[in-house]
Amino acid sequence: MINHSAGPPARPGLDGPGTSSPAAESGASAIRPRGPDAIRRTGLRARLARPLVLLAAFVCAACGLVYELELVALGGYLLGDSVTQTSVVLSVMVFAMGVGSLLAKRLTPRPVTSFALVECALALVGGLSVLVLYSGWAWLSEHRATTAGLVGLTFLIGLLIGAEIPLLMTLIQRIRREHPGKAVADLFAADYVGALIGGLAFPFLLLPSLGQAAGALLTGAVNAVAGAAVVLWLFREEPRPRARALLWAGCGLVLVLLAAAAACTGAIERAARQALYGAQLRFAAHSRFQEIVLTGGTVPPGPRAPGQRPAPLRLYLDGRLTVCGADEYREHEALVHPALAQGPSGRVLLLGGDGLALREALLHPSVREVLVVEPDPVLSGLARRDPALAALGGHGFDDPRVRVVNADPLDWLRRPGPEFDVVLSDLHGETSGGKYLSREFYALAAGRLAPDGRLAVRTGPVGRRLWATESGLRAAGLRTVPYQGAAGAPGCAAGAQPAFVLAGRADPVLGLAADTPLPQSLTAATLRASADRIAALRPSRLPPPHSLLG
Numbered sequence: 420m421i422n423h424s425a426g427p428p429a430r431p432g433l434d435g436p437g438t439s440s441p442a443a444e445s446g447a448s449a450i451r452p453r454g455p456d457a458i459r460r461t462g463l464r465a466r467l468a469r470p471l472v473l474l475a476a477f478v479c480a481a482c483g484l485v486y487e488l489e490l491v492a493l494g495g496y497l498l499g500d501s502v503t504q505t506s507v508v509l510s511v512m513v514f515a516m517g518v519g520s521l522l523a524k525r526l527t528p529r530p531v532t533s534f535a536l537v538e539c540a541l542a543l544v545g546g547l548s549v550l551v552l553y554s555g556w557a558w559l560s561e562h563r564a565t566t567a568g569l570v571g572l573t574f575l576i577g578l579l580i581g582a583e584i585p586l587l588m589t590l591i592q593r594i595r596r597e598h599p600g601k602a603v604a605d606l607f608a609a610d611y612v613g614a615l616i617g618g619l620a621f622p623f624l625l626l627p628s629l630g631q632a633a634g635a636l637l638t639g640a641v642n643a644v645a646g647a648a649v650v651l652w653l654f655r656e657e658p659r660p661r662a663r664a665l666l667w668a669g670c671g672l673v674l675v676l677l678a679a680a681a682a683c684t685g686a687i688e689r690a691a692r693q694a695l696y697g698a699q700l701r702f703a704a705h706s707r708f709q710e711i712v713l714t715g716g717t718v719p720p721g722p723r724a725p726g727q728r729p730a731p732l733r734l735y736l737d738g739r740l741t742v743c744g745a746d747e748y749r750e751h752e753a754l755v756h757p758a759l760a761q762g763p764s765g766r767v768l769l770l771g772g773d774g775l776a777l778r779e780a781l782l783h784p785s786v787r788e789v790l791v792v793e794p795d796p797v798l799s800g801l802a803r804r805d806p807a808l809a810a811l812g813g814h815g816f817d818d819p820r821v822r823v824v825n826a827d828p829l830d831w832l833r834r835p836g837p838e839f840d841v842v843l844s845d846l847h848g849e850t851s852g853g854k855y856l857s858r859e860f861y862a863l864a865a866g867r868l869a870p871d872g873r874l875a876v877r878t879g880p881v882g883r884r885l886w887a888t889e890s891g892l893r894a895a896g897l898r899t900v901p902y903q904g905a906a907g908a909p910g911c912a913a914g915a916q917p918a919f920v921l922a923g924r925a926d927p928v929l930g931l932a933a934d935t936p937l938p939q940s941l942t943a944a945t946l947r948a949s950a951d952r953i954a955a956l957r958p959s960r961l962p963p964p965h966s967l968l969g
Contacts, residue, residue, distance in 0.1 A: 467653075468594045468653050469591065469594050469595060471649055471653055472587060472590050472591055472594065472649075472650070472653070473591075473605060473606065473609040474609070474645070474649070475587070475645055475646055475649050475650060476583070476584075476587050476606055476609040476610050476613065477609040477610070477612060477613035477616075478613060478641060478642070478645035478646065479538065479541075479580075479583055479587075479610075479613065479642060479645065479646050480609070480610040480611070480612075480613030480614045480617065481613040481614065481616045481617030481620065482541075482542075482545065482617060482638050482639075482641060482642040482645075482646075483541075483545075483576075483580040483583075483614070483617070484613075484614045484617035484618050484621075485545075485617045485620065485621050485625065485634070485635070485638045486541075486545040486548060486576050486580075486635070486638065487508065487509075487512055487573075487576070488617075488618065488621045488622075489545075489548065489549055489621070489631055489634070489635050489638075490508045490512075490548065490552075490569060490572065490573055490576075491504060491505050491508045491509070492626075492631065493549055493552055493553065493569075493631060494507070494508055494569050495737075496705075496709065496710055496737045496738070497552070497553070497556045497565055497569075497737070497738060498562065498565060498566060498569070499737070499739075504569070507566075507569070507570065507573075508569070508573050511570055511573045511574050511577065512573050512574075512576070512577040512580075513577070514574075514577070515573065515574040515575070515576070515577025515578045515580075515581060516577045516578070516580050516581030517581060518577075518578055518581060519577065519578040519579060519580065519581025519582040519583075520581045520582065520584065520585055522578070522581075522582060523581070523582035523584075523585040523586055524585065526582065526585075526586060527585060527586065527589045529657075530586045530589040530590050530593070531590070531650055531651070531654040531657045531658060532657070532658050532662060532666065533582075533586055534583070534586040534587070534590065534646070534647075534650050535646075535647040535650060535651055535666045535669075535670070536666070536669070537579050537582050537583065537586065537646075538583075538642060538643060538646030538647040538650075539643060539646075539647050539666075539669050539670055539673045540579055541576065541579040541580065541583075541642060541646070542639040542640065542642040542643035542646070542647075542673050542677070543639065543643075543673050543676060543677070544572070544575055544576055544579065545576050545579075545635065545638065545639050545642065546635055546636045546637075546638060546639020546640065546642070546677045546680070547635075547636070547639070547676075547677075547680060548572045548576065548635060549631045549632045549634075549635040550632050550635075550636075550680060550684065550687055551568070551572065552565070552568055552569060552572060553632070553688070553691060554687060554691050555568045556568075556695075556738075557691035557692065557694050557695040558691065558694055583646075584606065584610065587606055588602060588603065588606060590650065590654070591605070591606060593654075621634070622707070625637070625638070626705075626707060627707060630705050631705055632684050632687075632688065633681060633684055636677050636680055636681045636684070637681075639673075639677050640674055640677050640678075643670055643673045643674055643677070644670075644674075647666070647669075647670045648667075648670055651663065651666055651667060651670070688703070689703075692712060695738070696712060696714050696733070696735065697714075699714060699715060699716075699730060700712065700713075700714055701713040701714060701715070701716055701732075701805065701807065702801060702805060704797060706795050706796075706797035706798070707795075708794055708795045708797075709736050709737045709795060709798075710735075710736070710737050710738065711734075711735075711736060711795075711797055711798055711801065712734070712735040712738075713732070713733070713734050713735075713801065713805060713807075713808060714730070714732070714733045714735070715730035715731050715732045715733050715744065715807075716730065716731075716732040716744065716807030716808070731743055731744040731745040731746075732744030732807050732808060732811055734773065734808070736798075736847065739847075741773075741847060742773060742775065744807075744811055747775055747811070748775075748779075748938075748939055748940065749904050749905045749906075749939075749940045750877070750904060750917060751775045751776045751778070751779050751845075752779055752904060752938040752939065752940055752941050753902070753903065753904025753905070753919055753940070753941060754776055754779075754843060754845060754875055754877055754904075754919055755776050755779035755780050755843060755875070756779060756931055756932065756935070756938050756941060757875065757902065757919075757921050757927075757929050757930065757931070757941075757946060758841050758843060758873045758874075758875035758921055759780065759783045759785075759786070759841055759932060759935075760928075760929075760930045760931050760932045761873070761927070761928050761930060762840065762871045762872075762873065763785075763840045763869070763871060764783060764785045764786055764840050764841050765785060765786065765787040765788065765840055766787065766788050766790075766837070766838075766839045766840050766841075766869075767780050767786055767788065767789045767790070767839060767840065767841045767842075767843065768789075768790050768792070768839040768841070768842045768843070768867060769789055769790070769791045769792070769843045769845060770792050770793075770828045770842070770843065770844045770845060770846050770855075770864075771791075771792075771793060771828075771843075771844065771845030771846045771847075772791045772792070772793025772795075772798060772799040772802060772823060773798060773799075773802050773808075773812070773845075774799075774802035774803070774808065774809070774811075774812030774813075774815050774816060775811065775812050775845075776843055776845040777789060777791060777812060777815040777816070777821065778811075778812045778813035778815045779938075780815075780841075780843065781813065781815050781818055781820065781821075782935050782936060783932060783934075783935050784934055784935070785932075785934070786820065787820060788820055788822070789818075789820055789821045789822070790822050790824065790839075791816075791821060791822070791823045791824070792824050792826055792828050792831050793823065793824075793825055794825065794826065794827045794828065795825070796825040799816075799823055799825060802816060803816040803817075828844075828846060828855065828860075829854055829855070829859070829860055829863065832860070832863035832864060832866070832867060833863060836867065837867075838867055838868060838869040838872065839867055839868065839869060839872060840869050840871070840872050840873075841872060841873050841874075841875070842864050842867060842868060842872065842873075842874045842875070843874075843875050844864065844874070844875065844876045844877060845877060846877070847877075853965055854967055856878070856884070856887070856888055856891070856965050857891065857964070857965050857966055857967050858890075858891040858894050858895065858964040858965065858966055859966065859967050860891075861874075861876075861888075861891045861892050861894070861895045861897075861964075862894070862895040864895075865892075865895040865896060865897055865922075868923070868924070870924065871923075871924075871925075872923065872924075873921060873922065873923045873927060874892070874897065874921075874922045874923065875919060875920070875921050875922075876888060876892070876919065876920045876922070877917055877919055878901075878917060878918050878919065878920060879917060879918070880916060880917060880918060881901075881903070881918050881953055881956060883962060885901055885918045885920070885953075886957065886958060886961050886962050887961075887962050887963070887964055887965050888920055888964075888965075889901055889920055889957075889961060890961040890962060890963060890964040891964030891965060892920060892922045893961070894964050895922075896924070897922035897923060897924060898922065898923060898924065898925060898926050898927065899920050899921070899922045899927070900920070900921050900922075900926070900927050900929060900950055901918055901919065901920045901921075901950065901953045901954075901957075902918070902919055902920075902921065902929055902946050902947075902949045902950040902953065903916060903917070903918050903919065903949040903952075903953065904916075904919070904940060904941060904949075905940035905941065905945070918953065929943065929946040929947050929950055930943045930946070931943050931946075
């Protein structure tokens with residue numbers, strides 16, 4: 420250590436208590452030696468102090484952004500309307516970070532202890548946030564309770580993240596006094612680069628390999644180690660021995676709690692899903708795109724009553740019932756059969772891949788080829804492999820006429836490709852921000868139609884969404900006729916009765932093919948009657964179509 424004749428007084432942190440020697444060159448703090456080994460250790464610690472604090476800022480920023488993305492993704496899964504949930508989480512998070520920065524001014528006199536406590540709290544809250552929010556959504560049926568939980572967790576995490584930068588800035592200045600602008604530049608550079616790494620790690624590493632719950636718990640553990648333990652090691656002279664022991668114990672307790680939560684994650688998810696869905700769980704998984712849950716299809720355990728049938732097969736996507744085995748044929752018959760009744764139908768493009776609309780399309784002997792474009796490979800794989808769901812779909816994916824492509828339908832439609840006689844959209848329009856109900860989507864789908872081709876689209880119940888869909892199809896240069904299928908069975912309907920729109924370059928004609936077995940729920944007369952009923956409700960001026968720009 421090089422000593423100078425004058426320098427700033429010793430400071431807490433890397434300055435040892437009771438040191439009478441002047442500060443080191445460039446304003447670095449002197450450390451009280453305790454023998455040759457201690458001198459070597461403290462010299463190494465002094466050289467590593469600044470890089471390690473910047474590394475802590477880097478890791479904390481990465482963890483903070485992972486927490487934020489976890490809440491955005493889970494909010495979209497659980498509450499729907501991903502645009503709204505993203506806006507709520509981002510705005511509340513930034514506001515809370517500002518509040519946390521203001522409150523951190525009271526913590527700067529004791530930055531080491533304060534930073535360790537903040538990081539332990541952030542690791543615990545952020546790590547458990549996914550399990551807490553998911554469990555609350557499963558056991559508390561109130562939509563507002565889940566929204567309040569999302570906002571509350573976002574605010575608390577943002578508050579703790581906001582306190583980090585002022586405390587880290589104080590620690591940086593304790594290591595070496597320098598111009599504030601330079602210190603802020605270094606600290607923000609580490610923070611922003613860490614945010615980049617966290618933002619990329621979430622979709623490409625944590626979510627595919629660990630899932631949301633385990634990914635958040637691992638992030639919390641990394642946060643606790645990097646944030647609290649590194650600083651407690653660097654600045655171990657500042658806290659009193661008892662306080663230092665308590666801080667280490669607190670950090671260890673956080674790690675133990677996160678490890679216990681990780682060990683119980685599977686049991687917690689199973690219990691929550693059992694409380695939410697009730698029936699026997701056949702399959703449950705979080706893919707990159709959605710939560711997929713399949714229930715029923717088997718006889719409940721226990722003594723079997725005479726004539727007892729298996730529980731209806733139900734498919735839930737992000738908690739919304741999309742397929743009910745006792746009722747699903749009504750919607751899929753209504754989507755497929757009117758589109759294949761008139762004109763050529765040798766080449767069919769099916770957008771959406773749970774296999775049930777595919778079953779109906781393959782009933783038509785004129786169909787020579789079906790191309791299925793499904794964004795989620797987990798869903799299409801489940802439809803092929805699960806015995807009950809594959810049987811319900813008539814094992815359509817094993818038909819040699821069928822080919823499956825896992826790609827985003829909107830992106831796939833933009834690529835050069837062949838024309839099709841029939842395009843069927845079995846996508847749920849409320850997912851993915853409504854892009855599968857946009858005029859851009861309809862224009863791209865219309866561009867894949869052969870000259871005499873037809874396009875059939877599932878929409879919501881008769882109302883604004885139906886009229887906006889019809890407006891979007893007309894904006895794509897197509898002529899339209901909206902209609903409905905048969906009403907759902909009591910106790911198994913997944914919401915209000917949906918409507919459909921059949922479109923083509925010429926006026927579409929509703930009917931059923933003569934060379935195909937008659938559908939269970941449709942007749943040509945009921946189709947035309949539903950079209951007349953809806954036409955009487957159509958407003959004189961259709962609303963503007965939904966656009967990707969809003």
